[in-house]
Amino acid sequence: MNSMIKIGLPLKLKWVSVLFSKITTTTPTHMGDAWGPKLRRRRVLFPLPLPKCSIPEAKGPDMDFINVAYSNLIHAHWDFLSQIASTLTPFRVSHVLLKTHRDHVLARQFFNWAGQQSGFIHSIETHCLMFHILTRANKFKAAEAIMRRVIAPKVGNPGPEIFQTLVNTYRLCDSTPRVFDVLFMIYAHSNKLRNARDVFCWMKSYGILPTTETCNAYCSSLLKRNRHDIVCHFYGEMLLSGISPNVYTLNMVIHAFCKTGKLQKAGDVFWRMEELGCSPNVVSMNAMIDGYCKIGLVTAALKLMREMSVKGLVPDIITYNALIHGLCKEEKVHDANKLFYEMQRMGLSPNTVTYNILINAYGDQNDIEMTLRLHEEMIQKGVQLNVVTYNALIRSLCKGGKTRKANYFLKEMTAKKFEANASTFYALIDGHCRRKNIEQAFQLYKIMVKKGFTPHAIIFKALITGLCEDGDLQVGIKTLEEMVSRALVPDAEIFYALIQGLWKSGKIKDTIKFPVELQTEV
Structure with missing residues (x-):
């Protein structure tokens, strides 16, 4: 039976998707107000009927086993059940579960027992039946644990078969539409966002809509993955489908629109919140x-x-x-x-973020006194310092030529188990170059590369400019060659520093010795 489902399912769901696209309206009449009141709601005109029965009837030895197993199960004769466990099959387990579908405790005991028997493996169908039974009994955590076992494998995509099996067994279990809503939420919480999206579309094809809370879970997972664009689109789908957003939905949508640079649409949603029933x-x-x-x-x-x-x-x-x-x-x-x-x-009380913003700002204005004062204030008030704080302090000090004090903060952050990052190294390299400490700057550059950080063009610019001003033109040109080898394009200031250095040393003709790929830039 399972093999039959696997063969027919993809084609069926593809047909469902095509049918759904043909029987629904897809374009809002007005997009300027972020899907405002002038939109046409998308509704399924002819929702697909849920099948009444799709599991083959048990006959002969199968029927005998099911009746005997059920009789002993309700009397808790586990010893006898163990004696016939070797003849368990997913088909027989499915039928026993159907007989016990109104008693979720008994059904779960049998499901767990069957899963512990040697040589027996639950099928997608037995998992789906148990999922129906537990969801119908409002045992959502237990239902989620059951379904997570099925969706866990990273190889293949059982999503279409899971959904179709839930559809096929829906009426047999006297189930509730909540079962599809829970499946949608499980996929959302598991960060299987493509599967979640598929379930949303298939639900609508059967005329079933998810709850607002489940839609929020999906949007939240999308935001965690920085898929702000999909959140914006999904919000439109919610409104077109007739799903009413709540304040949490709208807050996420406003955030998503802002992140994608669509502030006007964010404003449209914000100013219409009360109209949508949300303050x-x-x-x-x-x-x-x-x-x-x-x-x-x-x-x-x-x-x-x-x-x-x-x-x-x-x-x-x-x-x-x-x-x-x-x-x-x-x-x-x-x-x-x-x-x-x-x-x-x-x-x-200001937090670490507050202080980091101000330390960076005062550093940009070369106000070292204020940056150090804010640092002291953080310590006095017990505000936690982090890598951003130290980088801001080091950058400010290096910019002001106080590399010794900057090195002190580097040692302090290392002692506190904070790892120096690319920003830390850039600040120190730039500071040492400003102080004509080229040798120390190069040592830091080597440590940076050894630690696996990729030097940016701005670091090469600091090194090359410093070398040229120090008169070490040969190393400056070699550094330029390394920069180009890393697919970084030198800017006009780098070439100006090199040419000026060559001019001062009387070697202006040496410009023709630049690598071929640099000559076009010159």
Whole structure:
């Protein structure tokens, strides 16, 4: 029977997909307001009927075994069942499960017992029957554990067969539509997002819609995988299918639109939340504020924060961090500092992210005194330092030529088991080049490469410029050759540094000795 399902299933589900695409409307009439009230809802005009019966009837020896097994099962005669265990087959187990489908405890005991018998392996059908029985009894955790065994294998894709088997056995188990909803959620929680999407489409072809909560689980898994574009599209599918979003759905959609740079659509969703029966909360506000700040609309973000109190909402640490970061990006560090003290007056304690933003900002302004003061404040208040903090401090110090102090922080971060990353090495290499400590810069470069970090063009630029200014033109040209060998393109400043160095040393004619691939750049 299983082999028969495997052969017929892919074609059937492909036919279902084609049929579904033909019997539904697919295009909203208005997309400007992020699938607003003028859309045409997508509805299945002719949902496929769920089959009444699709498991062959038991006859002869099979029927005898099933009746005997069931009789002994209800009387808990496990010793006798063990004597006939050698004749177990998935077909016989399926029929015993059907006889016990109204008693989920007894069905589960038999299912577990059968799985422990030597030489017996449960089929997709026996798993699906048990899944029906447990879901119907609202034993969702147990049902999920059963289904996870089937979807776990990484080889092949049992998804279509699982769904079709659930369809075929639906009426036999007197099941509930929730069984498909739970399957959709299991795939979403397991990060099997393509399978989840397939289940969503197949459910709709039978006129069954998932719950809003399950759709939220799917969107959440997509966001964790940075598939913001799919979240935006799926939101449209939800509305077209008639699934009502809740505030959690809308918050995720706003976040997704902001991440994909579609702030106008994010705004459309945000301003229509109350129309959709949802009141914006702090998460909604934060998503919009962060979106505004990322594209430089800090004034609009600040205005939105001030409106939070009108709606009875209180800004949190995420609100202030987004605004402080936005102001620092606009080089309005003084205004950012005002917000920094405002949040503390509001009873909010700055966290690691807050301090990292400000240390980076003051470092960009070469204000080493403020970066060190903020560092001391973090220690006094017991705020955890991380790699980003140390990198910001090291970068600030190196930019100001204080490489000795920067090296001290490098040793401190290493002692705290923080691994230096590419940003750490760049800051140190650049700082040593500025201080004409080319030898130390090269030592750091070698350590960086040895640790498996790929040097970026900006690191080569610091090294080559430093070498040329130090008069070591031969090593400078070799470093340039290595840069090109890594498929990195030198910019005009690198060539200017090399040519200037050659000119000063009276070797301007040596420019013709550049590698062939560089001569076109020169």
